[in-house]
Amino acid sequence: MSEISKLNILVVGSGGREHALVQKCLQSPLAGKVIAAPGNGGMASEVECFNLCVEDIPALVELAQEQNIGLVVVGPEVPLSLGLVDALAAVGIPAYGPNKDGAQLESSKAFCKDFFARHNIPTAAYGTFTEVEPALAYLEEHPAPIVIKASGLAAGKGVIMAETQEEAVAAVKDMLEGDAFGSSGKEIVIEETLYGEEASIHVIASGEHFVCLPPSQDHKRVGEGDTGLNTGGMGAYTPTSKVTPEMQAEIEEQVIKPTLAGLKADGIDYRGTLYAGLMLTDKGVKVLEYNVRFGDPETQVLLPMVADDLVPVLLASAKGEALPAKLQYHEGAAIVIVLAAGGYPGSYAKGQEITFPATLPASSAIVHAGTSRDIDGTIRTAGGRVLGVSGQAPTLQAAVDLAYSVCDQVEFQDKYLRRDIGHRELNR
Template sequence: MKVLVIGSGGREHAMVWKIAQSPLVEEVFCAPGNAGIAGQATCVSLKVDDIDGLLAFAQQKQIDLTVVGPELPLTLGVVDRFRAAGLTIFGATRDAAQIEGSKSFCKDLMAKYGVPTASYGTFTDCDEAVAFIKQQGAPIVVKADGLAAGKGVILADTVEQAVAAVESILCEGAFGSAGARVVIEEFLEGEEASFLAFTDGERIVPLASSQDHKAAYDGDTGPNTGGMGAYSPAPVVTPEIHDKIIEQVLKPTIAGMAAEGCAYSSILYAGLMIKDGELKVLEFNARFGDPETQPLLARLKSDIVPVLLACARGDLSGVELEWHDKAAVCVVMASGGYPGDYAKGHAIDGLDAAAGIEDLVVFHAGTTLQDDSIVTAGGRVLGVTGLGTTVAEAIERAYQGVKTINWKDVHYRSDIGRKALNR
């Protein structure tokens, strides 16, 4: 069969890498892809928001399965368009993708169906938002309502910081139309975890637990990013917590989506805060996480293609996932200055040497080919993913790879996975 993956990041490279291993697959295409993906798939010069172009390509090449990586094409209705044309596609419909595309929709859904989450308020008026902040006090969280590439969440330590965030988003348009509305919510303490599960709208097939590292710098300091690293399994998700996530979070959310007329059949990602054996939902994503996908797929023993097909066809009955016993750790190597301004076009050294390290996979994110050299082309550049019999071993292997690779002004965190060691 022929498979098309939509996207160009580390998540999509991990998907292509895993899909290409399937005996069911003859050819993999990726639109637009990157320099690393080009080694395992045919890259196609189509942007992720070019729905007409993607549909025409899939029809022309007689693609048997399309897999959507990023959130933007989901919210633009790529799944609806493909299905209307009779094509098999894995991803959330436009209505279902609201769970990520609108934080106010997501919070209202959780409030209505009893899913544990932080208390909140939703605002389009700057003065009302500021008054709410002053009434609530700090620390407090300010979120742009729409999609902001993982950067639309501001954890404000003071009232002044929160007010500045509201003014930047609502009044000055820092995130454009994505910031036409803000959600302001209670600051939650605890340890974060990511929990992903396939669902066909009724059945739930959970993936292994994982933990992302959102902050730019060591010790979870600095601005929020799209994610600076992840590991799996995450010991904070105990068997008891695992069961609570299924019963208190996934089941009522999936039932609630169906009741609201936007049945959910895809991968559902719950970002959680866990403290003292209790949990609350920080956010939902309507797609695989990045960088959680990299360690998760590195650990997945099962062929992923039959699972993606079953989910796309709306019937997960009989589907089970098998996992390798090894732990996996992904360290994101980013451009200096990310998530702010950064330079592009720096030549990357050491990729061949890293490719020779056992139990190490380097997933490309922001890379491109330039005169036969691989150069930086984005904020998050590589996801260096190590495997080991323990998380400690996987950390060691990942950082062995990181230290082998270099470019001008490279930046990465040195503490990815440390929380697992502390447990």
């Protein structure tokens, strides 16, 4: 990696993932000024925040130019899919994240599944549809249980796990004829249900160079015991013992390397995060989907485990330069528990005052997701997933105990959390 002087850094986004990225950037000796757009209540307590919409590409580019930014770190998928990285590249500003072509791996599930088929990447059998009748005919041949997905971006909620044929038919009609997910659901993917345990692998990529972060496991369902509706994620932990060193090697050889080679073959110079959602089946590893940015809440456990300065790695990726062969990690385990507003992922109240513990125990942290900050410094709820409480410790059980002890000291009206984050790993 080339020698670099102090960098001004802009983090784009407003969630827990972005707050974790801001905190990691602030730790870097290479960081000059760190700013966020639009940020949230927690970020506003640490860095200057600019109230810009993440979809306003021209305004973000203008901000980066005005603030003499040397690295933009793009948190969410929407600005990536709208070509923010391309627009920044056009004015000579390096940005961490894929260009618009690469972002299609997440912005179109149909594109992603066709990519898997073209490059022999293991995944579930599927069909893609824009019309109701062919989709219903496919369901006749492939009855429930089956998975129905909105092809476009749906904030992690565009997936219906249909247990019965009636549910599957209703999901198809809701998406294609109704308005269940707006334009994101006007093309759908129907795919076989895979059985096994899920895991996430996050890769920092620079063309065909890559370095893997530790394997993690997210908890998508809102209810304990993995019940209820899908959410953006109610908690996560790392590492997971389900991904053994042998399985990690298999994932890199059968999934990551062919994906990056396939992107190159398709004329896409892929840079940024490649986040593989995997199902560990009894027939081997299958890819459920790709995301093209760090996961939320996985980022909140992965970044604190990285012992190295991450900024030069993100910059090398943004510039398409070689990456280090591996990163150094802290020993032990990390967990994050999401404190959500009551009613999430359905309707929920905003504007509730949050009270925090006066001091935090060592190796714990509170990351803000859906919060706002009053002029007097009062922090209020402003989203469904409000805060992420994380803990690091030599064992997962110790990390769990630490994080939940902090969760119990944070108060806001109708606070909701799952009490079983990490349960699979703890029960092994």
